[in-house]
Structure formats: C-alpha cells, structure tokens
Amino acid sequence: MFENILEKENKKVILLGNEAIVRGALEAGVQFVSTYPGTPASEIGNSFYQIQNSKDEIKGLYFEFSVNEKVAMEAAGGASFCGLRSLVAMKNFGLNVASDFLLPLVYSGVKGGMVILSADDPSCHSSAQSEENTRAFAALAHIPILEPSTPQECKDFVKFAFDLSEKFEIPIMVRETTRVAHQSAPVKLSVISDQLSKKGKFVKDHKKFVTMPPRVLEMHQELLEKIEKIREFSENSKINSIFGNPTSSKLGIITSGVSYLYVKEALKELNLDIPVLKLGFFNPLPEEKIKKFIGPSAGGLIKVLIVEELEPYLENEVNKLAKEVNCDLRVIGKDSVPEVGELKPEIVIQVIAEFTGKKYKIQDTKYKIHGAKRHPQLCPGCPYWFVFNGVKKAAKDMDVIFGGDIGCYMLAGFSPHNIQDYLYCMGSSIGIAHGIKKAAPPAGGQKLITFIGDSTFFHSGIPALINTVFNKSNPLIIIMNNSTTAMTGHQPHPSAPAEPDGIEIENIVKACGVKNLKTIDPAKQKEFIQTVQKFLKKDEVSIIIARHPCIFLKKKK
Amino acid sequence: MEKSLEQFNIVIVGTGGQGLITLLQILAEAALIEGYDIRTSELHGLSQRGGSVEVHIRFGKEIYSPLVAQGGADLILALEIQESLKGVYFANENTTFLINKFFIPILGEKLLNEEEILKELKKISKNHVLIPAADICEKELGSNVVAGVYLLSYASFKKIIPLKPNSILKAIQKIVPKKHYDLNKKTFELAKKYEKN
Ligand SMILES: Cc1ncc(C[n+]2csc(CCOP(=O)(O)OP(=O)(O)O)c2C)c(N)n1
Ligand code: SF4
Secondary structure, eight states: OHHHTTOTTTTTEEEEHHHHHHHHHHHHOOOOEEEOOOTTHHHHHHHHHHHHHHOOOOOOOOOOEEESSHHHHHHHHHHHTTTOOEEEHHHEEHHHHHHHHHHHHHHOOSSSOOEEEEEETTOTTSSSSSSOTHHHHHHHHHOOOOOOSSHHHHHHHHHHHHHHHHHHHHEEEEEEHHHHEEEEEEEEOOOOOOOOOOOOHHHOHHHHHHHOOOOHHHHHHHHHHHHHHHHHHHHTTTTSSEEOOOOOOOOEEEHHHHHHHHHHHHHHTTTOOOEEEEESSEEEHHHHHHHHHHHHGGGGOEEEEEESSSSSSHHHHHHHHHHHHHHTTTTEEEEEEEESSSOOOHHHHHHHHHHOOOOOOOOTTOOOOOOOOOOOOOOOOOHHHHHHHHHHTTTTTSSSEOOOSSGGGGGGGGGGTOOOOOOOOOOHHHHHHHHHHHHHHHHOOOOEEEEEHHHHHHIIIHHHHHHHHHHHOEEEEEEEEESSSTTTOOOOOOEHHHHHHTHHHHHHHHTTTTEEEEEEEEEEEHHHHHHHHHHHHOSSSSEEEEEEEOOOOOHHO | OOOOEEEEEEEEEEHHHHHHHHHHHHHHHHHTTTTTTTEEEEOOSGGGGGEEEEEEEEEEEEEEEEHHHHHOOOOEEESSEEEEHHHHGGOOOOOOOOOOOOOOOOOTOOOOOOOHHHHHHHTOOOEEEEEOHHHHHHHHHOOOOTTHHHHHHHHTTTSSSSSSSSHHHHHHHHHOOHHHHHHHHHHHHHHHHHHHO
C-alpha cells in the first residue's frame, strides 16, 4: 500500500512490485520522474503523483504526467543530460512510441543515471493490441535490460540500475511483467536518499549530444564496446546466480523474472534438486557464466531447460552458446514451454516433471464448469452510454463503419453496444479512418464514425487529425471528453479540470482547420443525435467533442 | 510466533469494484504480523470495471510463486455466488469454499441458481460455507460494502484461515482509511458475535 513506500529504513513492509520500483528510485536519489500511464506500470506514476500532492512531498524531486511516452522519455533524457538521476515509466506499447528517441539515446548515452521502466503484460490481462515482449529492444536498441522477479528485487534492481547507468553512462531498462508489477511481498527497506539538492546544468558537448554522421557511426562503435564492458560486469554480478550444485546433475534450468519463481515452486513441489541459473541481466547476457553452466566444467549437462514467457529469446542465445561448448547439449524450450500467454505454476511444474522424467499427477479438470461470462462494463452513469446510444440511433438506417481507439470507450466492442469495427493502438482510429475514407467510394459510400478519448487525442490523435484535414477526407470523429485518463486509473491530462493552465481541445481542433465542430453534452440526446446526422452528410472532416465528466471525477469533488 | 505452517493458499473471486484488493492487503498485512513469507497477485485495469476478478495470496514458511496453482487452493473466498464457480479451477477435494450469499446479475445471461451452483461445487469439495454476509452487514450495519471484511473476520474466528483474529484486526486498522475504520471494526465484532451462534 502507498503509505508503506515512505516507511523508515530497515523496516520490512508489504509492497507491490510497482511500489517497490518507486521506493528503489527514492533510495537511489531520483530527482526527475516522468511517465504516461499504462497498466501494468500505472501505479508507479500514480505513487509519485500522490507523493507530490501529499504532505510528504519530497523537496528536490520533480514529477510529471507527460503527454505521451516519447515526450516522457525525452524529458527524462534531458534531465539526465543535466546530471540528474531520472526515471521514466511506461507499459510495453509506450516503448514503441518512445523508440524513435530510445535508439539514438542509447548511442549517445547519458550523464545522470537514467532508468527506463517497461512493463509487459503476457496474456493481455489489461491490454488490447498485442502480447508485446519488450525484450526485443535488446537487439534493436542495444539497451541493457534487467529483469526482477519479486518486489524486493524490483527495489534492489532499480537502485543497482541507477548506479550501473551512471557508471557506464547509458540508460538501463528494467523490465517487469504483470505478475512482477502486481505481485506484493515483504520488502526490506533501506534509506531514502536525501541528496536531492543537486541542480541540473547542461554542459555543452556536441560530441556527446549531437547524433549526426559521421560521428554517429563512431557512437555506434563505442556503444558496442560499452556493451562488452557491461557484459564483463554482468559476468561477475550477483544478480546472475546459480542455485543448487551445478556438478550434481546432468540437468539444468535457466530462467529469469517471474518464471524463476514458478521454477523454484515446482522444484519444491517435485522435491528435486536441479541447478538453476537465474539471470537478472537479460542484456547483456553473461555469456561466460552461461557457458560454464552448460559446458563440460559443470560435469557436462545433457539437457538444459529454458523457462521463459513469450518468444524464445533466451533459448536462441543459449543454443548459440551451446554450439561453442557442448554440441551434444539438448536445449529444451519452446517445444515444451508455451509461447503464447503467460506461464503459471501448474504449467511449469508439468514441464519440469516431463523434463526430469518425474511422474506428476495433474489436477483433474473433469468438473470444469462454466459460470456465465461477466464482461467488463461501462460504469452505471458513465457518459459513454449516452454517446453509444445516441450514435446508434443516429446511424440506424445507414451503412456506418465504427472506429475504435484505446480507453474505457473500447467497451463499445462488447454487448450491449457492439459498435467497434476496428481497434489497434493509441491514436490510430483517426489515421485508419482517413485511409478507409480515401479507399471507399465517396458518393453514397460507407460513412465512418470513430471514437477517440481525450487523453488519447493528446497522446497521438493530433497529427492524424491534421493529416485528415490536410489530405482531405471526411470521417466523423467523436472526441470522448470525460476530462480524465479513466481506464488506467483517472490520471489528469492537459484539458483536465484539475489543471489550471489546461489546454482547450476546441482551440486545437480549430487551429487544425476543422470547420464542422460542435461541443455537446451527450446527455442532451436530441441535440447530439441531430448533430451526428448532420455531420455524417459533410464532405469534410467533422468533430463532435462529447463533453461529460467521468463519474469518478464527480465523486472526487 | 508459530511458524510451523508450510503454506496456505487463498484465491478470492468476485467482481470488479467489490474491494478484493483491500481484502488481499488485509490478509497480507496480517500474515506479515505473524511472521510469514507472503506473495500476492492482483490485477488492475480493464478487469476492474464490473468484470470477473480473481486475486491470489499465499503465505507460509517460504513462498515463491505469487499465483496459486491449479487445484492448489486451501480456501476460495467468493464475494459473489456465481463467481464461486470461477474458483473451481483452483479447488481440490479439501478446499473450503467460503461464499457470500449475494447475487450480482449479468445483463442478458441466464444464471445458475443457488442450488445448482452448490451442486456443482459439491462435485469437487464437500466443504462449503454459505453466509449471507451482505444481508447481515446491511441489516446490522446499514451497509454491505463490508461483506468481504465480514467474511474474512468470520474465517479467522472459525479458524478457516490460520491467522489470529487479533492480527486481522490490527491489519484492518493499518489498511482501511481512518474514516472507515469504525465501520470495519464493528464488522469484525459482528463476525465474532455470529461465529458463536
Ligand atoms: C502507447 C500506449 N500507452 C498507454 C496505453 C495504456 N492506456 C490504455 S487506455 C489508456 C487511457 C486512455 O484515456 P482516454 O483516451 O482519455 O480514454 P478513457 O479511458 O478516459 O475513456 C491508456 C493510457 C496504451 N494502450 N498504449
Ligand atoms: S471509469 Fe469513467 S469513463 Fe470509464 S467506464 Fe467508468 S465512468 Fe466511464
């Protein structure tokens, strides 16, 4: 719970993985924190926001909800260039948005320690879109990646990451998954740093901060060399460690993150003693340590099992290393560990039982019974009920395509609404709408209405809107102006009422050159329906700003 | 401090908005007071808006996985009777089902009635305790939002959960916001009274 984050040192308190990340950053003396919310990373920003707005406010610590992840990472980068320790947190998809900055940032490196927190969501418990595995950025961006298993490690790894980042002048990524981020457990606390009086100063150094050719190629070379140095460091780091006696067995297991916990649980349950190499570094991998673990010096493993969620990144690396030291080694991974969906203790125990030839009775599931499915629903009293009902009435006898975007309003896709014909990523509803309207024949053809949340509009809807105006197509865009980022826990955004210097959506839309614009409270159904019908006939893009606060905002008042 | 307990695994099922995470926090805090190792797993986000939610807590001497394994629950605490069926995946023949006798309808779905649900649960385990916690709390305290805390307290008085009532009360005091503490304490005492009946 939140209060525990600020507890005194040496105490043992229960923390959520994400809260432990916050504590770790505070112990490391973080001075600049930015984020754009996204589950399962949201509690990190929420906790800093709460600290900032509480009596426990920490002097010398700056926090912001940025407009999107790219801007958040750029801002954290800027602070680090000035020598401050900075943290930027996001969910996996956010890293895609920020990746254009990420690659040159890793080239140039940083000054103050900089930690990038990314949270993956295998099984998509709280994500639409994809089961993205951000480990892929190790290969794409060369960024060092640490993978904690428990809240204690979340705290300790973040602190370690700040030191590592400063030592090697490179941003470090800490990768969580849902079952780490939303796992709670006792955590032993250390001292919160009080060294926050440092003032940032940007010292000009174009060799470091300007990524133009030909210098950028040198930077690429320097980066590769830096990674090899970090690899040496990784070889000797305690966060990659072997549990059990490596010479005692012809079998071994390599794993990391939450999978390690399932492995330990399974070994206990099966009463097995097999050596386990737990990797805290996913990148750069301690190759010598792995070779030693799988090679002849360990008594010659016959089989090694790689327990990892999603894609076989680790398995592929171990396969390469095995060719160097132990050609006969059988590397078992995705042929027995599922690649889709998160792992669970019952899956890992079966995999290990099979791997070791142990008999294990699987829980009988013959009494699998079906309760009725309970989908998530819009809250009673949610303004979106008015929008969806109104739109359905207005478009009753027309051929209308309904575009979806990311937020509470994607419940349009469930009953009783059932009006969502496509759904991809934040901000995409407008870009796709433009393409569809260009492709579909104009006269008498299909109409298109697309929904986009206000936070999503600020995040990535604006460039797409400008494109729609500039390249001339005519979707009807309904901006769901509930004055909050509801789905991820009601964080503020630039036009939220809590923001005194807020930015009016109308002004942006007008400045983009949109002529058909109306702001309506969708509770006024008649006016809303008439406007939808009128705007569907227009030849240019139209926008309705459906303004009615989320019920959670009313409660707060 | 008795530490002989190897492990105790609880899955709490219910619907978004029923306060499952608060219950999890109370349990975790109480287990910490008794010196156990603890792991919980919760879910946030989309699943919260009235959908089915399931959270896990395990405590004991040495705990690794934050998730209870299939068939591995000692206790399934259901805050809504339909949702108890979702707990079946984690049950075995010794599992106790502690169920709030409380229905939340699902739009456009025909639901099993109490008798049908119990019949299904009995195929797995004979141990179920059905308690009209929401009604009791509504009648005696004028609010059913504390039904979960009622069940938790009841379970500890009845030794369904191996945590002392006193630890639960201390945990409630720590976790529940000050302004709600009185109501929750009354709930705890109400559970004590009913446990004796
Ligand atoms: C790139 C990216 N960042 C963050 C998220 C997480 N996310 C999902 S919904 C949402 C909030 C959208 O808020 P808004 O558009 O205002 O809609 P509301 O939930 O208020 O209806 C966010 C941030 C995401 N899916 N993708
Ligand atoms: S949280 Fe707000 S926006 Fe989301 S469904 Fe509930 S009322 Fe609607």
